Amino acid sequence: MALELKDYNSTTLPTWCPGCGNFAIHTALKKALIELNIEPSEALISFDIGCNGNGADTVGTYAFKGLHGRSIAVASGVHLANRKFTVIADIGDGGCFHEGLDHLVNAIKSNYDITILIHNNQNFALTTGQATVTTPKGKKMYAQPHGSPERNLDVDSFILNLHPTFFAKAYSGDPLQLTEIIKKGIQHKGCSVINISQSCPTYNREMTPQWFKENIIKLDTLPEYSSNSMEAAKELLETANKTKKIYTGIIFQDTTIPTFYDNLHSRKGIISELAEEVKEYNIKELLKYTNS
Amino acid sequence: MYLSRTVIKFGGESGQGINTVGRMLTQSLNRLGLFTFSNREYPSLIKGGVASYQVDVRDKEIYASGKKTNILCTLSEKALHTYIYDLLENGIIIHDGNEIELNQDEEIFVQKNNIQIIYLDSVKVALEAGGIEIMANVVLLGYIWKILKQDVNILIEEVLELLEGKKIDIEAEKACIVAGYSHPSYRNTLGEDIELPSKSLQRKLLMTGNEAVALGALAGGVRAYYGYPMTPATSIQKFLGETADETKILVKQAENEITAALMALGSMYMGTRVLVATSGGGFDLMTETLSCAGISETPLVIVLAQRIGAGTGVPTWTGSGDISVATKGGHGDYPRCVISISDINSAFELTQKAFNIADKYQLPVIILTEKQIAESIYSTSSLPPIQKVDRGLSTGEFRYQITESGISPRWMPTKGLKPYISTSDEHTENGHSTDVADEVKEMSEKRARKMQTLEQEIPEPILFGSENAEAIFIGSGSTKNAVLDAQSTGENIAYLSYEYILPLKTGTLLKLAEKGKRMILIENNQTGQLGNLIREKCSYEFKEKLLKYDGRPFFVDDILDYLNK
Numbered sequence: 001m002a003l004e005l006k007d008y009n010s011t012t013l014p015t016w017c018p019g020c021g022n023f024a025i026h027t028a029l030k031k032a033l034i035e036l037n038i039e040p041s042e043a044l045i046s047f048d049i050g051c052n053g054n055g056a057d058t059v060g061t062y063a064f065k066g067l068h069g070r071s072i073a074v075a076s077g078v079h080l081a082n083r084k085f086t087v088i089a090d091i092g093d094g095g096c097f098h099e100g101l102d103h104l105v106n107a108i109k110s111n112y113d114i115t116i117l118i119h120n121n122q123n124f125a126l127t128t129g130q131a132t133v134t135t136p137k138g139k140k141m142y143a144q145p146h147g148s149p150e151r152n153l154d155v156d157s158f159i160l161n162l163h164p165t166f167f168a169k170a171y172s173g174d175p176l177q178l179t180e181i182i183k184k185g186i187q188h189k190g191c192s193v194i195n196i197s198q199s200c201p202t203y204n205r206e207m208t209p210q211w212f213k214e215n216i217i218k219l220d221t222l223p224e225y226s227s228n229s230m231e232a233a234k235e236l237l238e239t240a241n242k243t244k245k246i247y248t249g250i251i252f253q254d255t256t257i258p259t260f261y262d263n264l265h266s267r268k269g270i271i272s273e274l275a276e277e278v279k280e281y282n283i284k285e286l287l288k289y290t291n292s
Numbered sequence: 293m294y295l296s297r298t299v300i301k302f303g304g305e306s307g308q309g310i311n312t313v314g315r316m317l318t319q320s321l322n323r324l325g326l327f328t329f330s331n332r333e334y335p336s337l338i339k340g341g342v343a344s345y346q347v348d349v350r351d352k353e354i355y356a357s358g359k360k361t362n363i364l365c366t367l368s369e370k371a372l373h374t375y376i377y378d379l380l381e382n383g384i385i386i387h388d389g390n391e392i393e394l395n396q397d398e399e400i401f402v403q404k405n406n407i408q409i410i411y412l413d414s415v416k417v418a419l420e421a422g423g424i425e426i427m428a429n430v431v432l433l434g435y436i437w438k439i440l441k442q443d444v445n446i447l448i449e450e451v452l453e454l455l456e457g458k459k460i461d462i463e464a465e466k467a468c469i470v471a472g473y474s475h476p477s478y479r480n481t482l483g484e485d486i487e488l489p490s491k492s493l494q495r496k497l498l499m500t501g502n503e504a505v506a507l508g509a510l511a512g513g514v515r516a517y518y519g520y521p522m523t524p525a526t527s528i529q530k531f532l533g534e535t536a537d538e539t540k541i542l543v544k545q546a547e548n549e550i551t552a553a554l555m556a557l558g559s560m561y562m563g564t565r566v567l568v569a570t571s572g573g574g575f576d577l578m579t580e581t582l583s584c585a586g587i588s589e590t591p592l593v594i595v596l597a598q599r600i601g602a603g604t605g606v607p608t609w610t611g612s613g614d615i616s617v618a619t620k621g622g623h624g625d626y627p628r629c630v631i632s633i634s635d636i637n638s639a640f641e642l643t644q645k646a647f648n649i650a651d652k653y654q655l656p657v658i659i660l661t662e663k664q665i666a667e668s669i670y671s672t673s674s675l676p677p678i679q680k681v682d683r684g685l686s687t688g689e690f691r692y693q694i695t696e697s698g699i700s701p702r703w704m705p706t707k708g709l710k711p712y713i714s715t716s717d718e719h720t721e722n723g724h725s726t727d728v729a730d731e732v733k734e735m736s737e738k739r740a741r742k743m744q745t746l747e748q749e750i751p752e753p754i755l756f757g758s759e760n761a762e763a764i765f766i767g768s769g770s771t772k773n774a775v776l777d778a779q780s781t782g783e784n785i786a787y788l789s790y791e792y793i794l795p796l797k798t799g800t801l802l803k804l805a806e807k808g809k810r811m812i813l814i815e816n817n818q819t820g821q822l823g824n825l826i827r828e829k830c831s832y833e834f835k836e837k838l839l840k841y842d843g844r845p846f847f848v849d850d851i852l853d854y855l856n857k
Contacts (some may be wrong), residue, residue: 012724042707046558049716056713057724062705063713064561065725066554067584073551077558077566080516080542085562085705106547266536266543274542274564275704278513280681281539286507289535290499291315291669 003034012057021172021198025119026055028175029088032182033061036086043086046075050092050126052119069099072107075114080261082275086186087114094124097133097155107191108162110260115185115192120155121200122207129203139206156195156251157237163230165190165257168250171216172198173209177248184250190259197246212246219249227253294380295358295781295848298486300436301346303375304367304388307339313365313429314345317436318498318669320450321349324442325492329354330669331845336523336607342374351489352780355635355670355773359849362486363439365432377401382485385409386435388428410435410477421471423464430465434472439483444473497636497672501665502569504636504675505595506531508643509567511678516542516559516566518552523607524663525569525597532567549574553581553594560591561714563685563704565647569595572605572614575658579622582656584716586626589692589700589739591650595643595659597666600816600843609843610663612769613817618658619794619825625736627698627743629653629750630794632660632768636670642791644679652684653742654702660793662816664770664845690721694734698741747795755800757786763810763855764788766801766834768822771814774846781848783855790822798830805832812836812854816845 008030016022033043043061047053049068056065062085066074075089089107096104096118107114123141124130131141131148134155138147159167166188170178178196185192197216199207219225226232233252240247261267300317302310311332318330329348335341348357364379365386366372372387376398379385383405391411394402402409412435414428421431430451437447448469452462499507506528509517517532519525533543546552549570556566570578575596585592596618600611618630629649633639639661646657688701691712700721703709717725718732726732755764756776761784765775768790775787788801805811813823813834818841823834838854840846 010724039707041705041709041711044562044705056715056717059713060711062711063715064558064588065713065715065717066557066588067580067716070550070554070581073546073554074558074561076551077518077555077560078562079558080544080555081559081562081564081566082705084707102547103551106551260544261542264542266540270540274515274559275562277515278563278565278681278683280513280678281510282678283507283511286510286535286538287497287499289531290497290503290507291319292531292534 003037003039005030005034008033008040008060010058010060014058015054016051017202019199019201020051021121021200022052022055022119024172024175025117025178025196025198026058028178029117029182031179032186033086035179036183036186038086042084043088044078045088045090046071046078048091048095050095050124051121052090052092054126069095070103071095072100072103072116076107076110076112079112079114080274082273083113083261084273089114089116091116091118093118093120093122093134094132104193105162108159108164108193111165111190111257113189113191113259113261115182116194117182118193118195119198120195121198121204123200123203125200125203154241156240159193159195160233160237160252163254164193164252165254166192166250167252168192168194169246169248170194170196171212171246171248172196173212174248177218181250188253189255190257215244216246216248219247227251294360294362296350297354297358298349298488299346299358299361300363300365301344301361301375301378302365302367303342303344303371305339305371306334306337306341306343308367309429310343310345310367313432314347316429316433316451316454318347319454320433320437320447321347322496322498322671323446323450324488325494325496326351326488327353327496327671328669329357329671331357331664332667334608342368342371344371344375349488353672354777356777356846356848359847363436363483365436373398379405379407381405383407384439384482386432387411388414388432408482412475412477414472417471417475418468421464421467423468427465427468430469431472434469435475435478438473438478440486440488441483442488444470497675498669499636500527500667500669501633501636501639501661502527502597502667503531504639505633505643505659505661507675508640510539510541511640512565512644512647513681514541514565514567514647516544516564518544518546518555518566519569520546520549520552520574522571522574524599524666525571525595527667528567528569528595549577550581553578553592557581557585557590557592561705567593567595569597571597571599572617575614575617575621582628583622583624583626585656586622586628587624587718587739588714588716589654589702590714591654592656593646593650593659594656595661598660598662600841606843608663610770610845611816611841611843612660612662613821613841615660615793615817615821615825618660625740627653627655627739628794629655629657629746629792630660631657632791632793633665634769634772634789635665636672637676638791639665641676641679648679648682649746652682653699653746655742660769662769691723692719692721692735694721694738696741697745698738699745700738743795747797750792750795750797752797752800753788753790755786755788759786759804759807761786761809763812764804765812765814766790767814768793769816771816771846774848774851775814777848778851781852783852785855793822793825796825796829798826798832801826802830802832810836812838814838814846817841
């Protein structure tokens with residue numbers, strides 16, 4: 001029986017604001033899973049705390065909703081325990097770049113085979129609109145009547161400079177392209193980071209669909225662009241910074257770097273998963289290694 | 293004989309190799325079939341300072357050190373000055389190097405106690421015997437072996453076995469041992485009163501508490517270790533990492549303790565077993581995850597290896613001041629189990645039980661250990677039998693189904709089985725978040741019932757000794773070893789050992805208290821944290837408390853001094 005969108009839904013309805021980018025991101029993710037023929041019981045979504053995490057109840061896959069900023073760490077553990085599962089880490093820009101930045105950096109370093117979806121709406125929305133590292137400087141945010149006193153950072157260049165094995169940018173208002181990018185991210189063997197510009201009609205009103213339309217350049221329209229070149233990717237982000245444009249598509253991909261698990265000496269040649277190996281073990285042969 | 297034992301202590305700077313020579317001596321005594329307890333004291337630095345390696349030898353199991361020593365072998369002048377007063381009457385100092393000027397107090401002490409000092413330039417002896425500088429340590433071993441009046445061939449065999457696989461000159465190594473053993477400075481009066489107990493020549497198992505925890509974890513089906521280095525937990529990772537090619541487990545040094553705990557949460561959710569180990573500061577970082585494991589009912593096992601002090605404290609010294617944070621750390625009300633190990637046998641057995649409890653009751657379990665247990669080298673005839681792996685897995689309609697026992701069905705995420713969400717939000721039976729008053733109350737009460745069910749399963753604390761003993765010590769962790777050591781010297785005392793600290797059982801304790809005997813709380817912390825938990829549970833207030841919080845473990849002498857006070 002063919003899989004349908006409803007198979008990936010629970011009976012609980014979303015609670016997001018009308019026009020929230022999360023609707024499209026979640027739909028695109030479910031569509032990607034369908035198109036890759038990944039059943040709901042073969043996928044796990046690790047949720048952050050925040051507006052994106054409020055979608056946890058609406059999915060019909062396995063899910064874990066843990067702590068703010070920590071969905072990547074949980075997803076890493078899930079992946080290592082059972083690599084048969086497709087593992088998605090959902091996280092907001094606040095959780096990803098503030099509370100849990102260490103997890104992003106180290107997941108990229110370790111190159112776990114997981115897909116990280118950054119729901120980047122440029123603010124902490126669920127706590128009613130505080131500034132994040134992606135909020136433009138000077139913008140009036142919660143408890144900041146004179147505007148955010150800090151500059152915003154170029155998170156894309158930051159990520160790219162960590163040499164992720166898969167890095168893409170996408171936009172919640174273009175769910176078809178987003179679906180394709182998520183599919184590529186899931187298919188990529190390694191840590192896929194997708195920074196999704198997410199519309200937030202409540203706390204980021206400046207960035208209207210019209211604004212995105214005028215400022216997004218899809219990489220499909222640049223046929224000469226190659227995502228295999230780090231140099232080209234860096235140049236692209238430099239141009240994006242200068243021209244204040246957002247490029248969407250796969251910015252960079254490197255398929256030559258093995259995953260953490262594949263690099264493990266102790267797991268070479270083992271077919272079973274850690275989750276399948278729990279039983280009593282005889283430790284007699286290990287006694288010779290004590291008091292070493 | 294000093295408290296039924298013979299004690300040999302090495303002192304020197306960190307980096308001088310006293311661990312190597314101490315380990316060689318421990319192994320060689322083990323080859324004789326003797327029981328040993330070896331304890332290391334060392335500063336938190338790589339080179340310099342003063343460090344020691346003490347071996348207590350006996351004809352039966354011994355799990356605590358004495359304060360005094362028969363033989364002190366020093367490799368630095370500072371070590372000699374530091375440990376000289378630890379010597380017993382007729383004690384022997386073997387100082388590696390030139391003659392040292394003792395101060396007036398030291399001179400008086402040496403005279404009064406008839407202490408003999410040997411100055412031995414072990415490097416020179418090694419070189420003259422045809423060895424190289426590094427062989428100086430076996431020269432010292434040879435010398436000590438002679439004082440202990442043992443067969444040099446056994447020492448040679450053992451040392452060569454220990455050095456197997458290393459590039460060594462066997463003949464030179466032998467020559468150096470013999471050169472130490474037959475050194476002309478030896479005289480018959482040395483160690484006249486030292487007599488090693490009769491020996492069985494039956495080798496014992498030698499291991500540290502951390503190694504026993506690691507072995508227990510492996511026996512219990514642990515397939516991964518996630519951690520971040522912190523003394524005294526770190527050597528668990530060492531053992532698991534170095535044996536991983538054989539055990540095929542996954543060992544991951546995470547970027548911090550928060551990650552280690554969360555990765556474990558993810559992996560345990562998926563149905564494998566992961567060990568996590570840390571010390572106080574790292575545990576603090578894990579407490580949010582602990583709370584998350586509690587409400588999401590995800591099994592989690594964390595070893596909390598305690599050292600003394602708040603903050604960084606005294607990082608390489610022992611204590612048990614984290615009982616409070618283990619039992620209370622993390623926000624909100626949630627069920628958990630706290631277990632305290634006391635030696636290698638309990639470490640091996642209780643680590644396995646911890647995983648069964650975590651799986652079956654779907655809650656976090658904290659295994660308390662201490663630097664004193666973690667890094668001391670114990671000897672034992674055999675480890676307890678391997679426990680059956682009990683996972684309590686079952687499928688059901690709802691992941692968080694309300695039940696009388698509090699235990700809901702939990703199944704391993706598997707293709708084809710009904711997907712579910714585990715969540716740190718308060719939730720309904722199907723895991724969806726709720727803020728409906730009745731649902732919030734009902735679900736948190738369901739979780740709380742798991743504690744009652746668990747309390748029925750776990751045993752009462754174990755009484756070592758007679759309930760009619762003159763004094764009963766009550767404690768957990770390594771305090772047991774010093775008390776039992778004192779008991780074996782003939783004291784009419786008993787020890788009530790709390791292995792399960794949460795849920796806490798007080799039936800046996802109250803029954804003993806009714807008898808009107810001396811009830812003495814013994815703890816390696818400043819505030820009597822176990823005692824506070826007991827008072828909280830049953831209003832019992834200890835009149836007598838023996839608390840030690842200077843970073844040192846309880847020595848058998850501490851117990852005897854207290855009783856004779």
